[in-house]
Amino acid sequence: MKMMKTLLTAATFLSASAVGSFAENLTLGELHPVTGPASFYGLVMSQTLKLRAEQTNEKGGLDVGGTKYTLSIATGDDQAQATKGVAALRKLMTDDVHFIFGPLASAVAPAVKPIIDKQTDLLQIIDGSIADGVVNGKNSFRVQASADTYNNAVLNYLTENKVKSVAVMTDRSHQGFVMSEKRMGESIEKAGVKVTGLEHFQIGDTDFSAQLTNLRASMPDALVLRGYPGEGALITKQAEALGFKGQIVWEMGAPPSTVMKNIPSAQMDGVTNCIPRMMADYVRLNVPNALKLQEEFKKKYGEDPGENASFSNDAFWILTTAMQKAGSIKAPDVAKALTEMKVTDVPNLIIQYQPYENGLLFKDGQANPPSACQVWKGESWQNPPGDKIEMTTKN
Amino acid sequence: MLELLPQQLVNGLALGSSYALIALGLTLVFGVLQIPNFPHGELYMLGASFTYVLVAYGMNFWVAVPIASLAVVIVGILLDQVGYRRIDTGGNLSLMISALAMSTVLxxxxxxxxxxxxxxxxxxxxxxxxxxxxxxxxxxxxIFAATIACWLFVWVVLHRSRLGLAIRAMSQNKMAAQLMGIDLIWIRIATFAIGALIGGFAGSLLGASFPIYPTMGLNPVLKAFVILVIGGVGNLWGAIVGGFVLGILEILVSAYISSQLQDIGTFAVLVIVLIVRPNGLFGRAEVLR
Incomplete structure (x- = not known):
């Protein structure tokens, strides 16, 4: 009888342990345009998140406070449109999702902000949008750069290359660029560079001759284009046709594959792009985690990861590391861990974030990715000679 | 700024010629068959896409243009037979809904x-x-020369051929045309074929200037409808002049007022034309007896 009792106790204990070893499910949401005209940005971001979740599950799941979680990614396809973004977010919330990656589009981020601000059990990590005022540092954080970081990259280029005058064309449908246009103009003037003209266009436009004729007549040394690569390519082509001889400076995420679908590569030669460093940049600079993601992405999807893959990769590792540090999957606990997180705390980061005071990754919810300029040569962007990067993360 | 006026006018003519080229086929179909052919934008897109495919397979661009345009003619005829002909008696609303559906399908x-x-x-x-x-x-x-050539081609067909006589007869009075022995089905097919040919030809040519993608026809076809209203529905010369007026107007608003008001300027003129000349600059007022 005593033997039976011992066996029964052992069996009960073993079965309890076995139940404990089954991982619980944790769904992480994402708001990205996986269809529609901006899908060339968004699809890669979604694929990167799914790749990282799969890899985590293959290693037994995410260990948070001794509990193993099997991760899944729920996709909200916002098609880069505000109304669709709001609908997709509400659907994710209805499905009991408490963590959101994204959005990418600067039209979507301000639209979902009021909803996110009101939710105490929801946490957002923005990996794409650069719109102003969408990060609160309480339950919304951003690994993508702010619009000012984009603008400063251009400003640095203008001052370092002693450009005396500049004309600027901005996509008026790009919230991030429109909101920061006035500040950027003031910064340029303050740096001693004359702004000879400001013009606008919008996504989907195909004729820019009126604006370019005016800007060319103001004879700037450089023409800065702020928007998306489709229009950037057309403007570059039309500026050349209208006889513009100055330096053309882009300020936009522009994967070479997308650029070359809009303009013959020879016409791009010498165009400079000043933005936060992106995936291809880190690969060219041989950052180990970037090379690793490139290899894994190519193995799974058969192609190179796009420019924004680095932001989604980092958003994934930052969020999951914060969960582990918090020992909890409750949004407020994870948010607290994020505010205390240091750049060196997170493994597998690709972007070499500039740490804030005390090595912190975020200040008021905003991370600080470095920026640089690349020059188009042949069929892709090239780092200028001597370009190097200061490594700030574990690689 | 006035020293830039010649360049801005040339910019306007260049933009207007692309608008006119697209509007020409649309005004023919709308004028003769009274069909608001929204998928004309998709025929334009198909012309560009077919040319892109042929050129990608190594064909010379100038050979690819007529082949792609003729392929669009086949799509255009199918579009009419599947999307419009069977519901022709169903009224304007049915035709409009079918047109929008066909546009989305393509x-x-x-x-x-x-x-x-x-x-x-x-x-x-x-x-x-x-x-x-x-x-x-x-x-x-x-492209400017091609626009004028297309207008001449359609004008010659309409005014110097038996087919054109039949098309004009059909556009004036279907019943009377039928009583005169005109085969309405064939005339309808011919009208659609010419409209699609010009739409496809426009896409083939303009696809070498602009990016080619499935929704590339949406904006041009909207502009083409504005041109129809400005020039007068069914009036070929009106489509040409309307296209150039719209192109020049957009450029001048953008250059001399603000590039943010380009579209507002366009639609302001549309409203003014509708108030002052409801039948368009070259349209004729109809008298109901």
């Missing part, structure tokens, strides 16, 4: 085949003519 099919990302065909005529007053690309000059 866009979706194109997305499935070629994807949503843009593509480009290299310009077959690079180079720019530079004068003391203005610059214009040789290819833009070619």
């Amino acid at each position: 866009q979706q099919v194109a997305t499935l085949i070629w994807g949503a990302e843009p593509h480009t065909t290299l310009s077959p005529l690079p180079g720019v003519l530079r004068t003391a007053y203005f610059s214009i690309g040789y290819y833009q000059m070619l």
Whole structure:
């Protein structure tokens, strides 16, 4: 009888342990345009998140406070449109999702902000949008750069290359660029560079001759284009046709594959792009985690990861590391861990974030990715000679 | 700023010629058959896409243009037979809904085949003519010439051929035309074929200037409807003049008022024309007896 009792106790204990070893499910949401005209940005971001979740599950799941979680990614396809973004977010919330990656589009981020601000059990990590005022540092954080970081990259280029005058064309449908246009103009003037003209266009436009004729007549040394690569390519082509001889400076995420679908590569030669460093940049600079993601992405999807893959990769590792540090999957606990997180705390980061005071990754919810300029040569962007990067993360 | 006026007018003519080329086929179909052919934008897109595919397979651009345009004629005829002919008696609302549906179907099919990302065909005529007053690309000059040539072609067909006589008869009074022995079905097919041919030809040519993607026809077809209202529905000369007026107007608003008001200027003129001349600049008032 005593033997039976011992066996029964052992069996009960073993079965309890076995139940404990089954991982619980944790769904992480994402708001990205996986269809529609901006899908060339968004699809890669979604694929990167799914790749990282799969890899985590293959290693037994995410260990948070001794509990193993099997991760899944729920996709909200916002098609880069505000109304669709709001609908997709509400659907994710209805499905009991408490963590959101994204959005990418600067039209979507301000639209979902009021909803996110009101939710105490929801946490957002923005990996794409650069719109102003969408990060609160309480339950919304951003690994993508702010619009000012984009603008400063251009400003640095203008001052370092002693450009005396500049004309600027901005996509008026790009919230991030429109909101920061006035500040950027003031910064340029303050740096001693004359702004000879400001013009606008919008996504989907195909004729820019009126604006370019005016800007060319103001004879700037450089023409800065702020928007998306489709229009950037057309403007570059039309500026050349209208006889513009100055330096053309882009300020936009522009994967070479997308650029070359809009303009013959020879016409791009010498165009400079000043933005936060992106995936291809880190690969060219041989950052180990970037090379690793490139290899894994190519193995799974058969192609190179796009420019924004680095932001989604980092958003994934930052969020999951914060969960582990918090020992909890409750949004407020994870948010607290994020505010205390240091750049060196997170493994597998690709972007070499500039740490804030005390090595912190975020200040008021905003991370600080470095920026640089690349020059188009042949069929892709090239780092200028001597370009190097200061490594700030574990690689 | 006035020293830039010659260049801005040339910019306007270049833009207007692309608008007029697209509007020409639309006004023919709308004028004769009274069908608001929204998928005309998709026929334009297919012309560009077919040319892109042929050129990608190594065909010479100038050979690809007529082949792609003829392929669009087949799509255009099918579009009419499947989408419009059977519901022709159902009234304007049915035709409009069917037109919108056909437009969406063609866009979706194109997305499935070629994807949503843009593509480009290299310009077959690079180079720019530079004068003391203005610059214009040789290819833009070619498009201008093609627009005038298309107008002449349609004018000759309509006014110097038996087919044209029959088309004009049908557009004036279907019943009377039928009583005169005109085969309405064939005339309808011919009208649609000519409209699609011009739409496809426009896409083939303009695809070498602009990115090619499934929804590339949406904006141009909206502008083409505005041109129809400005020029007068069914009036070929009105489509040409309306296209140039719209192109020049957009450029001047953008250049001399604000590039943020370009579209507002366009639609303001549309409203003014509707108030002052409801039948368009070249349209004739109808008298109901």
